[in-house]
Amino acid sequence: MQSLTTPLFLIFALAVIGYYLAKSRAMQVAGGDIRGLVSLPHQHALNTALATVVPPTAAVLLFALYGRFADTGPSWLFTLVIMGLGVTGFALSLIGIKTNSRARIFAERWILGLLIFASSIAVMTTIGIVFSMLFETFNFFGQYDWRDFFFSLTWSPNFRGNSDLGIIPLLWGTLYVSFIALVFAVPVGLFAAIYLSEYASPRMRSIAKPAIEVLAGIPTIVYGLFALITVGPLLRDYFAEPMGLGQSASSVMTAGLVMGIMLIPFVSSLSDDIINAVPQAMRDGSLGLGATPSETIRQVVIPAALPGIVGAILLAASRAIGETMIVVLGAGAAARLSLNPFEAMTTVTVKIVSQLTGDTDFASPETLVAFALGLTLFVITLGLNVFALYIVRKYREQYE
Amino acid sequence: MEDMIHMDRAMSTQQDIKISARNVQVYYGDTHAIKDVSVEIDDKTVTAFIGPSGCGKSTFLRCINRMNDTIDIARVTGDIRIDNEDIYDPKVDPVQLRAKVGMVFQKPNPFPKSIYDNVAYGPKIHGLARNKADLDEIVEKSLRKAALWNEAKDRLDAPGTGLSGGQQQRLCIARAIATAPEVLLMDEPCSALDPIATAQVEELIDELRQSFSVVIVTHSMQQAARVSQKTAFFHLGNLVEYDDTDKIFTNPQDPRTESYISGRIG
Numbered sequence: 162m163q164s165l166t167t168p169l170f171l172i173f174a175l176a177v178i179g180y181y182l183a184k185s186r187a188m189q190v191a192g193g194d195i196r197g198l199v200s201l202p203h204q205h206a207l208n209t210a211l212a213t214v215v216p217p218t219a220a221v222l223l224f225a226l227y228g229r230f231a232d233t234g235p236s237w238l239f240t241l242v243i244m245g246l247g248v249t250g251f252a253l254s255l256i257g258i259k260t261n262s263r264a265r266i267f268a269e270r271w272i273l274g275l276l277i278f279a280s281s282i283a284v285m286t287t288i289g290i291v292f293s294m295l296f297e298t299f300n301f302f303g304q305y306d307w308r309d310f311f312f313s314l315t316w317s318p319n320f321r322g323n324s325d326l327g328i329i330p331l332l333w334g335t336l337y338v339s340f341i342a343l344v345f346a347v348p349v350g351l352f353a354a355i356y357l358s359e360y361a362s363p364r365m366r367s368i369a370k371p372a373i374e375v376l377a378g379i380p381t382i383v384y385g386l387f388a389l390i391t392v393g394p395l396l397r398d399y400f401a402e403p404m405g406l407g408q409s410a411s412s413v414m415t416a417g418l419v420m421g422i423m424l425i426p427f428v429s430s431l432s433d434d435i436i437n438a439v440p441q442a443m444r445d446g447s448l449g450l451g452a453t454p455s456e457t458i459r460q461v462v463i464p465a466a467l468p469g470i471v472g473a474i475l476l477a478a479s480r481a482i483g484e485t486m487i488v489v490l491g492a493g494a495a496a497r498l499s500l501n502p503f504e505a506m507t508t509v510t511v512k513i514v515s516q517l518t519g520d521t522d523f524a525s526p527e528t529l530v531a532f533a534l535g536l537t538l539f540v541i542t543l544g545l546n547v548f549a550l551y552i553v554r555k556y557r558e559q560y561e
Numbered sequence: 562m563e564d565m566i567h568m569d570r571a572m573s574t575q576q577d578i579k580i581s582a583r584n585v586q587v588y589y590g591d592t593h594a595i596k597d598v599s600v601e602i603d604d605k606t607v608t609a610f611i612g613p614s615g616c617g618k619s620t621f622l623r624c625i626n627r628m629n630d631t632i633d634i635a636r637v638t639g640d641i642r643i644d645n646e647d648i649y650d651p652k653v654d655p656v657q658l659r660a661k662v663g664m665v666f667q668k669p670n671p672f673p674k675s676i677y678d679n680v681a682y683g684p685k686i687h688g689l690a691r692n693k694a695d696l697d698e699i700v701e702k703s704l705r706k707a708a709l710w711n712e713a714k715d716r717l718d719a720p721g722t723g724l725s726g727g728q729q730q731r732l733c734i735a736r737a738i739a740t741a742p743e744v745l746l747m748d749e750p751c752s753a754l755d756p757i758a759t760a761q762v763e764e765l766i767d768e769l770r771q772s773f774s775v776v777i778v779t780h781s782m783q784q785a786a787r788v789s790q791k792t793a794f795f796h797l798g799n800l801v802e803y804d805d806t807d808k809i810f811t812n813p814q815d816p817r818t819e820s821y822i823s824g825r826i827g
């Protein structure tokens with residue numbers, strides 16, 4: 162095994178040297194008068210440093226991305242090649258320094274290249290995730306009928322085989338919990354945001370805003386515990402049992418409410434920023450026509466902020482759909498199709514975890530189903546985001 | 562037309578006082594923006610505020626409909642009365658006051674709504690229209706008066722924010738007159754308008770004078786001379802001179818007024 166640390170370190174050192182060499186060489190070429198240069202010394206310096214560092218680093222990253230180092234590690238040849246790349250870039254750009262060379266433009270190109278590279282890593286990773294999920298999902302559908310997966314109404318995995326792996330009860334649980342969470346979090350968060358941005362005094366705001374944001378810093382497992390020991394029993398004793406709706410402390414309602422609390426800071430903090438970004442002139446225009454503050458908010462401020470608010474809500478929805486810990490502890494693990502919000506149910510994410518923990522072999526449909534579940538979840542959140550974009554764009558066309 | 566205006570002006574002596582301000586001071590934090598201004602503005606008259614940039618014209622104008630309330634650091638003292646009622650009295654509802662005292666802001670600020678909804682906003686809030694046909698009529702009349710109807714009639718559903726700067730300015734004028742205020746405060750309403758639209762807006766101002774009082778801030782001496790009967794000259798937060806427009810422009814009493822209108826300060 163051959164480590165790449167030393168060669169990369171050498172290349173970086175070379176880049177630093179190149180930076181100062183290029184700077185002084187540019188000064189030298191100019192004869193001390195930098196007005197004679199088309200590109201300034203620090204632009205030559207930047208060009209040289211980037212030309213030294215970028216090609217070898219990119220090569221290493223590309224190879225790593227394609228998994229070429231997995232078994233053998235980088236070969237001697239590869240190390241030589243990247244050193245060669247670095248030295249070539251270093252030498253070529255140093256030699257190229259003349260009074261009329263356009264290092265400024267080259268440096269800009271290097272930077273542009275770097276930025277494109279960074280964004281393509283993000284895109285590639287997403288594509289990579291989707292493909293690995295797709296691959297396992299195909300394996301799963303090779304062993305299990307997709308019609309049963311999508312349309313069967315029962316979920317009862319059995320590790321000795323012959324399981325019912327219908328997604329509908331899980332999806333139902335996910336959507337039900339998320340729905341309750343949003344019904345709770347959206348009005349509360351939005352009203353809190355309106356209060357903070359439109360009515361609260363600066364002093365009040367400086368206290369209340371961080372206080373709400375503290376909620377966002379609480380780990381979800383702590384919320385889960387809160388659901389398990391406080392909210393669940395409370396709901397059971399004061400609502401479910403008196404109303405004859407069940408004796409379970411774990412329930413969709415418990416998980417939904419606690420998840421709603423978790424989502425409040427998301428909705429309120431984002432909406433608050435968005436509402437604050439609505440120009441004061443807009444409010445002045447409305448108030449100047451004799452509208453009351455609440456009319457102004459309802460008819461001018463909120464419509465102007467709506468695309469952002471919709472975005473905030475959908476972001477909260479994605480969080481809700483992907484949430485796991487609160488559901489495990491709050492809603493239980495029983496897959497069930499029921500309308501009663503005081504009954505225990507479970508969600509897609511919880512089942513992904515439980516299918517993959519414990520004694521697993523990655524060939525049986527009982528474990529592979531986790532990937533199909535994950536992919537389905539991914540498609541749903543993707544659809545949600547596309548839908549959000551559509552709404553935002555439609556609204557923009559109308560009003561801007 | 563010039564002659565007609567002059568005739569009107571000659572007839573309109575002896576007015577009732579609509580707005581009376583006494584010893585008004587405005588502070589923005591520590592900045593003293595309006596210094597002890599007292600002025601009486603007549604009913605059914607156009608009053609022009611002139612003065613160099615930053616002298617406090619907008620600030621004083623915003624006192625008259627209490628728009629300075631929306632600026633946290635602004636503090637207004639003194640006594641401003643409209644129809645002899647103290648508008649800074651705690652019992653006065655600024656919302657009601659602003660329905661009565663309309664304002665066109667210095668920077669056009671159309672709502673992110675359609676042109677129609679921009680104009681219909683005030684009438685809807687104040688319940689001025691009994692039905693859709695009524696509302697349509699108010700919208701059309703206001704847009705016509707603001708000289709925007711011809712450009713806007715085919716695109717009433719298009720967003721108001723998509724109009725050009727000058728069109729937005731006229732949209733804001735239409736929006737302000739649609740609520741039929743008793744006093745109209747206009748902060749440089751023609752700053753982005755071409756001569757034809759300017760002439761139309763000036764015609765509108767003259768027409769409004771038949772029933773309302775209009776206060777207009779302008780940087781154009783010619784405009785002040787054309788549309789107003791009274792002119793107030795502000796300088797560094799002080800009201801330097803306030804008199805009949807004719808007198809201000811032909812025979813100013815204060816040397817600062819004289820040098821401003823002849824173009825030496827400002």
Ligand SMILES: Nc1ncnc2c1ncn2[C@@H]1O[C@H](COP(=O)(O)OP(=O)(O)OP(=O)(O)O)[C@@H](O)[C@H]1O
Pocket residue numbers: 589592594613614615616617618619620621632667
């Ligand atoms: N919101 C504000 N906060 C702080 N100071 C302000 C504010 N608005 C105005 N001022 C100050 O008050 C003074 C008067 O401003 P104002 O806007 O009334 O001038 P103006 O006469 O309308 O000028 P212009 O002709 O350029 O519109 C200026 O010195 C300005 O800096």
Ligand SMILES: [Mg+2]
Pocket residue numbers: 618619620667748
């Ligand atoms: Mg101004």
